Amino acid sequence: MKLSDRLIAMARVMMLGLACAAVPGLAHADWRKAESQHFVVYSDGSERSLRDYTARLERFHGLLKARFGGAAQDDTRKLPVYLVGDARALRIAQPQLPEGIDGYYMASENDIFAILIRGRDDDLLLHEYTHHFMANAGQGRLPGWFSEGLAEYYATATVSERGAASFGLPNAGRQYQLQQGRWLPMEQLLRAQGSFDIESQTGRGMYYAQSWALTHWLLADQTRARALGVYLNAVGAGRDPVEAWQASFGIAPDALETQLKAYARGRLYYSELNIPPITPEITVSILSPAWDTVILPLVNSRSPRPEEMNGPVLLGTSRTNAARFPDDALALVALGRAERRWGDPAAAETALTRALEIEPTNVEGLLLMADIVEERSDLASDQAEIDRERGVAVELLRRALEAEPKDYRVYADLARLRRGAEDYPTQEDLMTWAMATRYAPQVMSIRGDAAIAMMQGGRYDEAVVLLTPIVNDPHGGPGVQQARQLLAQIEHMRARTGSD
Template identity: 40%
Template sequence: MTAPSRFAAALRITLISAAITAVPGLAHADWRKAETRHFVVYSNGFERDLRDYAIELERIDQLLRTWFALPEQQDERRLPVYIVRNRTDLGIVAPELPERIAGFYSANFRDIRAVAVRAEGDETLRHEYGHHFMFRNFPGAYPAWFREGFAEFFSTATVSPAGRAAVGKTPFNSVRVLNNLRWLPMEAVLGGPPNLQDGRETAAFYAQSWLLTHWTLTDPDRRGRMEKYLADTARGVAIDTALRTHFDMDAEQLGRTLRAYLDAGPRYAELELGAASPALTTSALPDSANEVLLLDINARDGGPANQGPAVLDRARQAAERHPGDLLAQSMVARAELRWGDPAKAEQAVQPLLDADPTNVDLLLLMADARITAGDKLTDPEARERLYRQARGFLARAYEADPLEHRVYQSIAYSRRFTPDYPTANDVELWRRAVAIAPEVASNRAVTAEAMLNHGLVDEAEQVIQPIANDPHGRETPARIQRILTRIAEARAGAATSAPAGPAD
């Protein structure tokens, strides 16, 4: 993927600012939400379309669980999914997205959600949900090709209203790339990630990753062999050794095998899921959603700094038009935290919290306001005083919802300047945050670092490995490499200091 020019980026920000200013004029369709077992889907289209979309997502989840014989988990948090009308709306949510992108998935410190353009981003949404599903259910040390191949394999899955499912249909773009671009050497694919600055290399990597995943997942014998291959390479076995051990071929032979597989026409699998419709409820959002919901999603993610003044000004005006409205006041509080004044964020939230003292989102916003204000201070005592106040709100949030991962990460984050950080309790806080929301990659690096400070080398490695080969990871490769180096040095030190065995 090539980076856009500075002129194009500046032009896009200008256009987005204009679009944000025009949000009130878009208030012709009412926002509603549909709630199922695994999703909360928001849309400002027809209610019938919203229901169909939510049911389809729930069916895709059912398909994935059936495919992997995965039992349901209790108390699993639902994924918010926002269906926007067009790319202009998507640009308000995420101004820095390339124009050709029709949707995205984000799991970060602030929020977990997916966003897609209606009727354009379906495959993108299924691809990104594949990543979410893998992280939640199978976190592990997977190579980049398998991460992307897995998501792309399920991106074309379909389920009919009668419950007939198809898995492994061929993505048009992947086949076009495979038939028209030069293939990468398979050893480069197996050892990825690709050079994302080279569009052709990236396209070939993704297409070959899909083909390799398709070749393995659609055959029980190859699937079993691949599971052993992945387990070996995760333990540090060389790629060529693992390939010969489990597939009796080298990388060049694998490439020829995949070309023959492509020429034969990869087939897809069909399953019967049953015709029973998933349970679903729908409800209307307040009128303010027409004006503020897209801005709220933007503020949750903390968009680019150069759009801050436009978003903040728009947020303040919208909040003035909707006094006492939960959505509008929460939105302006997030915008104030990102680009404005933490004290004004508290002013927006406090009346709402007084009326609803166990609202977890409001308690988290108040804690964020105190932490953000503390981060701006240089006086350690004054800063710690604000952090302690934040932990008071977080304790109340824990009482209201002990399964909210943001509570644990925020408590641990607020303690990072204390002299005894990280204590064993801090490690447990990070451990709990990762356990509840394993898809939030940004928590894994800091958790691994805290564990290493307590000598928990094996556990630190388990925590960091799932993001070590992520081609889209937000953590810098340098930080991950420092953690992996610390793990290797700790192991080497332990081996050196181990007592010698008894003499023969």
């Protein structure tokens, strides 16, 4: 079923410094892991609340699958979710997180995960998981406002154990913003690539509120939902967003604002749907005592922006934790990551070697060790030594792949190891990049690297598919301009060769 058809059917029914890991006043807590079909949820709370939360996530996944389909959703990497007890714990993982923010979702080359305060703001994770799900479903051509509006639309959804689902429920916070705030011009909303195009914090809040209201208005009526499908196809084909809007709906932006304000002031209806009851299989295990002091600093150290990190403090924390838990793989991997990033590479290798002796299938340890070996090969002057070291790195990555066949980081590292080869990219290289993006369509930098490889291999259509979500990423980022340039290069190459 096409997206436009599903839309018609709908109408019917962030990183930074670090505080000490051993925070005074925080009592020791047992960390548990709950694993289900699509999630791995970690929590230092009770087992019952952990099981309940994991089941709610699986039911929400079932709702999205019922609305948007996608059998491939059952063959993706499980999303890690960390649940903590309060803001103090959350800010060990993200110390400079703004006040009032109760969690965040991150998709980077180091990991894809969500972390939030238990019971504080479930809407946040449902919003971000909608983005996550839509990326897995291959829906990367949505305009910024609709991508955010759709995530807001589903963020208030509920799904009972019997499968009774309600979605499109009113969002009190967004309604208040619409009633009290100064609206952005609708033309600006339609043209904006995402919230990053809006200068002020207040304006960005209105961007989300108006995107939610516009999406709600469109999906509340079958005729408007049908026109929305036409509009999305036009914008996806490259037509100007405002021109496409007026052609699809016959409403000028000013008139649209008037209608939308009246709609937002009225009674908002929501949709209901009965999906098959979901009783997920959930396996819960108690994790090692090291988790209580190690995991949140380790999450911090996975930030993709090292220049914004308080590296020396994190390094000291990791050394203290590893000394306290010298035979714990998690503590040793955390030390290895910190030493490699801010300390002594030899100490990093020693820590990781010991971690892999304790837990040979530790994927993060294997990835970090492979990185160290690859960096060592770059310093070698003898080709035989270079080949030997790279062979060791490949073997480490193959071990990681055997341990976790759906880990995008392994495929990306394998592909990058090959970039210096004379015959790069081979068909096998392109397949490796395709697997990396299959399991991490949310990581824009990997999509960009894969697209460049596809271009080098003459597979322009696949490169366009990879680049389009980067250009349409509602959160922006440095890759947007590069993706636009690469798309322009592809268009130029096609014009020069006369190919479609």
